[in-house]
Amino acid sequence: MTTPSGLHVHELDVTYSTAPGTLPTVRRATLHVPRGRTVGLVGESGSGKSTLALALLRALPENGRISHGHVTLDDVDLTRLDPEALRAIWRNQVRLVPQDPLPAMNPAQRVGSQLAEALEPEDPRKADRAAIDAVLTNVGLPDPRRIKRAYPFELSGGQQQRVMIAMALLGAPSLLVMDEPTTNLDVTTEAAILDLIRDRVRSDDTAVLYVSHSLGVIASLCDDVHVLYAGEIVESAPVEAIYERPLHPYTAGLLAAVPRLDGRGARHPLRAIPGRIPEPGARPDGCSFAPRCPIATPQCHAEVPTLTERDDGRAVACHRADEIAAGTIDPLSQADADGERTPPRPVPLLEARYVSKTYARPSLRPFSRTSRPGVHALRDVSLDVPRDATLGLVGESGSGKSTFARVLVGLEPADDGTVSLEASPVPARLKDRPRALLERLQMVFQSSDEALPPHRTVHSILARPLTRLAGIPAHEVDGHVTRLLEAVNLPPDYATRQPRALSGGERQRVAIARAFASQPDLILFDESVSGLDVSVQASVLNLLDTLQRRHRTGYLFIGHDLAVVAHLADEIAVLYLGTLLERAPTARLLAPPYHPYTEALLAAVPRPDPHAKPVRPPLEGDLPSPSDVPPGCPFATRCPRPLGPTCDDEPPPLRANAAGDHQVRCHIPLDELEAMQSPLVDARDGSA
Amino acid sequence: MTPATATPPRARTGWRTLRSLFATPTSTVGVVIVGVFLLLAAIGPLVVPYQPNEQLLTARSQPPSLEHWFGTDRLGRDVFSRVVAGARDIFLLAGGGTALAVLLGTLTGLMAPTLGGWWDEITFRLYDTLLALPALLLALLILGTIGPSRSSVLFVIAIAYTPIVARVVRSVVLSVKTRDWVAAARLQGESLVWIVFREILPSVLPALAVESALRFSYAIFLVASLGFLGVGVQPPAPDWGLMVAEARNYVFTTPWTLAFPAAAISLLVIAVNLAADGLGRALQGETR
Numbered sequence: 001m002t003t004p005s006g007l008h009v010h011e012l013d014v015t016y017s018t019a020p021g022t023l024p025t026v027r028r029a030t031l032h033v034p035r036g037r038t039v040g041l042v043g044e045s046g047s048g049k050s051t052l053a054l055a056l057l058r059a060l061p062e063n064g065r066i067s068h069g070h071v072t073l074d075d076v077d078l079t080r081l082d083p084e085a086l087r088a089i090w091r092n093q094v095r096l097v098p099q100d101p102l103p104a105m106n107p108a109q110r111v112g113s114q115l116a117e118a119l120e121p122e123d124p125r126k127a128d129r130a131a132i133d134a135v136l137t138n139v140g141l142p143d144p145r146r147i148k149r150a151y152p153f154e155l156s157g158g159q160q161q162r163v164m165i166a167m168a169l170l171g172a173p174s175l176l177v178m179d180e181p182t183t184n185l186d187v188t189t190e191a192a193i194l195d196l197i198r199d200r201v202r203s204d205d206t207a208v209l210y211v212s213h214s215l216g217v218i219a220s221l222c223d224d225v226h227v228l229y230a231g232e233i234v235e236s237a238p239v240e241a242i243y244e245r246p247l248h249p250y251t252a253g254l255l256a257a258v259p260r261l262d263g264r265g266a267r268h269p270l271r272a273i274p275g276r277i278p279e280p281g282a283r284p285d286g287c288s289f290a291p292r293c294p295i296a297t298p299q300c301h302a303e304v305p306t307l308t309e310r311d312d313g314r315a316v317a318c319h320r321a322d323e324i325a326a327g328t329i330d331p332l333s334q335a336d337a338d339g340e341r342t343p344p345r346p347v348p349l350l351e352a353r354y355v356s357k358t359y360a361r362p363s364l365r366p367f368s369r370t371s372r373p374g375v376h377a378l379r380d381v382s383l384d385v386p387r388d389a390t391l392g393l394v395g396e397s398g399s400g401k402s403t404f405a406r407v408l409v410g411l412e413p414a415d416d417g418t419v420s421l422e423a424s425p426v427p428a429r430l431k432d433r434p435r436a437l438l439e440r441l442q443m444v445f446q447s448s449d450e451a452l453p454p455h456r457t458v459h460s461i462l463a464r465p466l467t468r469l470a471g472i473p474a475h476e477v478d479g480h481v482t483r484l485l486e487a488v489n490l491p492p493d494y495a496t497r498q499p500r501a502l503s504g505g506e507r508q509r510v511a512i513a514r515a516f517a518s519q520p521d522l523i524l525f526d527e528s529v530s531g532l533d534v535s536v537q538a539s540v541l542n543l544l545d546t547l548q549r550r551h552r553t554g555y556l557f558i559g560h561d562l563a564v565v566a567h568l569a570d571e572i573a574v575l576y577l578g579t580l581l582e583r584a585p586t587a588r589l590l591a592p593p594y595h596p597y598t599e600a601l602l603a604a605v606p607r608p609d610p611h612a613k614p615v616r617p618p619l620e621g622d623l624p625s626p627s628d629v630p631p632g633c634p635f636a637t638r639c640p641r642p643l644g645p646t647c648d649d650e651p652p653p654l655r656a657n658a659a660g661d662h663q664v665r666c667h668i669p670l671d672e673l674e675a676m677q678s679p680l681v682d683a684r685d686g687s688a
Numbered sequence: 689m690t691p692a693t694a695t696p697p698r699a700r701t702g703w704r705t706l707r708s709l710f711a712t713p714t715s716t717v718g719v720v721i722v723g724v725f726l727l728l729a730a731i732g733p734l735v736v737p738y739q740p741n742e743q744l745l746t747a748r749s750q751p752p753s754l755e756h757w758f759g760t761d762r763l764g765r766d767v768f769s770r771v772v773a774g775a776r777d778i779f780l781l782a783g784g785g786t787a788l789a790v791l792l793g794t795l796t797g798l799m800a801p802t803l804g805g806w807w808d809e810i811t812f813r814l815y816d817t818l819l820a821l822p823a824l825l826l827a828l829l830i831l832g833t834i835g836p837s838r839s840s841v842l843f844v845i846a847i848a849y850t851p852i853v854a855r856v857v858r859s860v861v862l863s864v865k866t867r868d869w870v871a872a873a874r875l876q877g878e879s880l881v882w883i884v885f886r887e888i889l890p891s892v893l894p895a896l897a898v899e900s901a902l903r904f905s906y907a908i909f910l911v912a913s914l915g916f917l918g919v920g921v922q923p924p925a926p927d928w929g930l931m932v933a934e935a936r937n938y939v940f941t942t943p944w945t946l947a948f949p950a951a952a953i954s955l956l957v958i959a960v961n962l963a964a965d966g967l968g969r970a971l972q973g974e975t976r
Contacts, residue, residue: 411871430874438877445868453869455890465876514872 005074006207007033007056007175013068014048014055014231016280023280025051026231028069030307033207035174038197040222040239041211042254044533045504046277048231049211053177056209057094058086073175091121095168099180101160105152111163112148118167132170139166139196156622158189165196172206179211186396187561188619191604194220214534215251216258216606219243227251230277230288233307237314239610247316247324249293249331256332257538258608259567270567271332272539276503287319295320295329348384349522349554350408350426350441355381355417357403357578375626377403378578380417385522390548390555392569392586394562394601398623400578401558402446405524408556409443421521439469442515446527448504451511458485458502458510459495462517469518484513487550488543505536509543516547522554530559541568562598563605566590574598577626577634580654584662590681593673595664596641602680633667641676643667708970715966721959729779732772740773740926741765749942759944761935767945770926771952777927778956781838782907785845789907790900792846793853798884798892800854801861812858815851823848823906824913831919841920845910849903856899860892894971901964905957912953928953 014026026048033039043049054060056071058078071078073093081089098104106114115136116127136144139162152160161181168176178197182190197210198221212218218225218239225242227235227250235248246252256271275292278284284291290300299319307317310325323329358374377400385391385408395401406412408419410430419426421440427433445451452461462481466472472480482492488509499507508528515523525544529537545568548555559565565572566586573583574595582595589598600619621638630636636647652667664670710716738744744764752759758767800811818826827844834840864870865888873887914920915929923930928949935945 406871409875411874435877438875441875443872443875445871447868450868451872453873453887453890456886464878468876468878511872518876 006035006037007031007209008072009052009056009069010072011069012052012055012066012071014051014060015065015067016051016061017063017065021281024067024231025064025280026055028307029228029231029233030069031226031233031236033175033209035205035207037223038208038210038221040218040225041209041228042213042215042218042225043228044213044254044277044535046279047228048280049213049228050179051231052228053096053179053209053211057090057096057177059090059096092171093173094175094177095173097161097164097168097176097178097181099183101157101164101181102152104164105160107152109151110148111150111152111155115148115163115167115170119170132166135166135169136163139163139169140192141166157185158193158622161185161189161193162196165193174205174207176206176208177211178208180213182217183212188396188600188604189622190217191606192619194606197221214258214606215243215254216534216608219608219610220606227254230283231280232288232317233315234289234318235314235316236307237316241312241314243608243610245325246331247310247314247321248289248318249295249320249324250289252324252331253292254535255608257535259538259541259561259563260608270538270541272542273535274539276505276536287317295331349387349422350385351383351420351423352385352404352408353382353418353420355404355407355414355419357400357407357412357414376578376629377626378407378414379629381575381578381580382417383573383580383583385554385556386571387521387554388548388552389570390557390568392565392572393556393558393575394560394565394572395575396560396623398577398626399575400626401575402526403578404575405443405526405556405558409441409524411443435469439518440521441524442518442520442522443524443526444508444511444515444528446531448507448511448531451507452499452514454499456498457495458497458499461499461510462495462514465514465517480517484517485510487516487547488513489539503536505532505540508532508540512540512543512547516551516553519551520553522556524556524558526558527560528557529564530561537564544568561605562601574601577624577629579634580663580665581635582662582664588662591679592677593664593670594677594680595635595666595673596639596668597635599677599680600638600640633665641668709963709966711970712966714962715969718959718962718964718966721955722963725775725956725959726779728772729775732775736766736769736772738766738769740770741924742769749938751942752944758948759942761945762938762942767931767948770931771928771948773926774928774931774949774952775956777838777921777925778908778911781841781911781921782845782904785842785911786849786900786904786907788842788846789849789903790853790896792850794857794889794892794896796850797854797857798861798889801858802865802880802884802888812854815854818847818851819855823910827910827914828917828919831914836914836919836922838921841911841914844914845907848910849907853896853899853903856895857892860895861888864888864891894968897971898964898968901960901967905960905964908953908957908960 009029009031012026012029013024016023016025029052031039041049041052051060051064055064055066056078066079069079073089076089078086078089112132113124115132116124119132120127132148133144136147141147141159141162147155147159147163155163164181182193185193194217210218210222222239225237225239226233227248229250235242235246235251237247242251243255246255250273253271253273257273259270273292278288284301286301286303287293287296287305290296293300297319303319305317305319307315309315310321318324320329324331355378357378358376360374381404383391393401393404403412407414410428410433413428421437426437459481462484463477466477466480467474481495485492485494490506490509494502494506499510502510529540532540541564544555547553555568557565557568569586571583571585572589574581574597576597582589582598590602594602604619619638619640624630624637630648632649633639633647633652636642639647646667652665654663654665655670656663657670664673666673709719742765744760744766746764747756747760748764749762750756750760756766756768758771760766796811800808826848830844830847831840870883870887873883911920912929912932915927916933918933921927921930923934931949932946935942939946
């Protein structure tokens with residue numbers, strides 16, 4: 001190529017100056033994003049991927065600096081531009097779609113004027129309104145007038161991200177950088193956004209750099225992939241090649257950590273990458289990945305491997321790449337494989353019957369006695385939670401799944417319905433529950449930031465339930481704390497740390513240890529792994545599996561990602577707008593007949609395989625407001641298989657199969673559903 | 689890793705907070721000035737050359753000199769000695785009143801939103817009523833009723849600032865009490881007292897520390913204002929506000945009797961504000 005266009009990053013070094021010293025965060029990164037192609041940049045948290053993305057836009061925070069290398073965009077060297085010229089580039093040629101759209105928008109300005117400013121930064125009043133409307137329609141916001149009049153907080157998360165993408169597309173940028181734009185979204189919204197990026201963002205002259213921690217998302221979207229580890233690119237290759245045969249052990253590890261759906265109901269252990277990324281400035285000698293690598297040799301610990309281009313056009317930084325390429329060594333060789341387990345016959349431990357919960361909303365007018373319609377969080381949900389087995393509960397945000405968990409443990413009293421533990425009724429309010437009951441029901445929460453009190457040490461956090469609930473005498477507490485930490489694979493000296501000195505995954509492990517402290521019969525996990533990186537998530541899921549087998553504890557595992565839930569669950573229940581839509585053993589749920597909603601959820605799961613580009617029944621629109629649930633079938637407004645007015649007007653019956661272990665709430669009989677659906681989960685999918 | 693016993697994390701945290709107080713020049717200046725005033729308040733009466741109310745009839749209305757650093761007033765009292773003696777009063781009255789307000793405000797600010805319902809409603813409606821009156825007006829109202837004295841000044845500061853402290857505490861409590869770790873504590877069957885003081889209070893402390901420092905600076909001002917208006921500390925006590933009031937008629941003949949107490953007020957108020965800024969930054973760094 002004589003005139004290389006698009007983005008070229010050549011041997012880029014980025015350093016941060018901090019109080020302890022200068023931290024080299026990105027080292028000798030070289031990558032190329034040609035116009036019209038989508039290039040993925042993948043790595044765990046702390047790999048430096050966001051730093052690299054910001055550096056190549058020259059948008060680093062004040063203490064960040066490009067200390068070596070060049071970034072050229074269409075032959076203009078961005079690293080040498082003065083601030084004025086750089087602003088012109090920012091204004092006209094590059095766009096960034098951030099992970100979290102809300103802070104990126106001006107909260108006090110209507111969306112329309114922000115879009116106008118993106119199109120005509122000099123004089124927003126001159127912006128071409130028709131062009132803005134066209135872009136909004138193009139990103140799947142069919143009512144541009146309403147969207148433009150709205151303030152950012154009035155839009156749903158999915159709509160906000162669509163607006164950000166619309167903003168990015170305005171003015172036809174030459175470079176578009178997307179920094180995990182779907183990480184915070186529900187899985188169905190994520191699928192829709194990915195569709196949008198795949199179909200409409202790709203144009204002949206935009207170079208797209210897509211940053212993500214999940215190879216699953218990258219696979220369905222990108223042409224080329226660069227894998228970043230500890231600030232260094234360790235592997236670069238076309239996407240098919242990477243999935244076919246990863247050449248770097250880290251890539252192989254990332255790929256094996258993605259939970260997949262398969263016909264066997266999963267439950268084979270995920271391969272987690274042990275350890276964590278070294279801090280910048282504390283990198284080991286030799287290969288940065290060597291301490292975590294299952295096939296590291298003495299040479300790996302001594303010599304830094306260089307990123308070398310191979311004959312097939314791929315580049316990899318690994319001393320043993322030739323052996324891996326030749327197939328003489330398995331890059332995952334020592335990763336654990338605990339073997340299969342036969343799911344025990346679930347015996348109900350906890351039974352919930354017709355549980356309903358409505359949140360009252362006070363009237364907006366003062367002194368008015370009429371209240372606004374309440375939010376129906378749960379409507380007549382009946383579910384059994386098995387002993388020594390896992391019930392998975394799946395739903396989007398707003399489906400009532402968290403409310404259900406909070407009702408079971410007593411944090412929120414239900415309005416109606418009963419909960420009983422081993423046939424004896426459980427008081428609805430927490431303060432009415434005896435300590436012996438608290439001991440048996442524990443919960444692990446979603447956010448690892450909020451899970452632990454920030455001002456206490458891990459020892460004090462774990463000691464409290466041991467003495468209070470489990471009745472451990474004071475002199476034995478230290479030994480029990482150590483044992484709990486070991487059970488969740490944390491070193492005993494973590495007991496003296498405060499939560500802020502732990503990573504997100506480590507905090508979640510401590511939260512799990514706290515839940516196990518009282519030896520409960522049932523633990524509820526409310527989205528407990530969804531905030532974690534995929535490799536950390538894999539190790540936590542494996543840990544949960546091991547702990548369940550050791551302690552024979554029942555789990556209620558709540559999630560929005562069917563692949564993750566199916567990995568752990570023996571049975572799965574699907575919740576939508578507070579209504580139970582389907583319930584079945586995992587293997588049965590993953591095969592037809594599906595409830596049309598389950599079908600859409602399954603189709604939305606991103607697959608770590610570039611060849612799998614399934615036809616998805618599109619799920620139109622957003623979840624209806626829980627204060628205004630459709631009178632008939634709650635799913636009728638978005639259902640891809642509607643029957644007509646019956647669905648809108650009449651609540652559907654809960655149908656069961658002949659064996660009685662599969663229930664579907666739908667107007668369409670099960671055999672008809674089965675006839676019109678094709679399997680969405682390939683049995684071979686999980687064995688790749 | 690670092691071998692550590694059970695207590696070090698807390699101790700180290702305190703030390704780091706203290707050190708980061710001196711991280712910026714402005715907060716260093718603030719902390720140093722407050723320190724000097726504190727020192728003067730503590731040992732001042734031992735080192736000053738004259739008794740604060742001692743009248744040197746031979747040296748009345750003297751300008752500042754080596755003998756009388758800040759000069760003397762028209763009754764022949766040494767202004768420097770009086771300013772130093774006033775520092776102790778300011779710290780006792782403003783500091784004591786603030787401490788009382790912080791104590792009451794923290795307790796009610798923690799308990800009312802945790803108990804919720806009518807408790808919260810009644811407490812904070814009462815506080816809103818108090819807040820609707822300007823602090824000075826409220827003080828005049830109370831002092832007019834119970835009569836001026838040092839203990840009534842203390843009482844007035846406590847009444848005026850308790851609602852403000854309680855509001856700050858309440859806003860943090862409201863955001864913290866829905867955190868998952870509080871829910872986890874409830875699932876462990878923890879008592880309300882444990883949850884309030886062990887799970888919620890630590891998160892309130894940074895905001896509380898900054899608010900206390902700010903309240904203190906306002907309290908200094910309030911004490912001086914009340915003295916100036918003649919409803920606070922009564923003559924012949926060496927109160928800064930009172931000194932300014934007494935001197936204001938002689939501003940053209942003995943300006944130093946006005947300038948030095950007025951400067952002391954401003955300097956201390958500014959210094960406390962600078963120190964509060966530094967404290968806020970230091971604690972924010974602590975909790976990310």
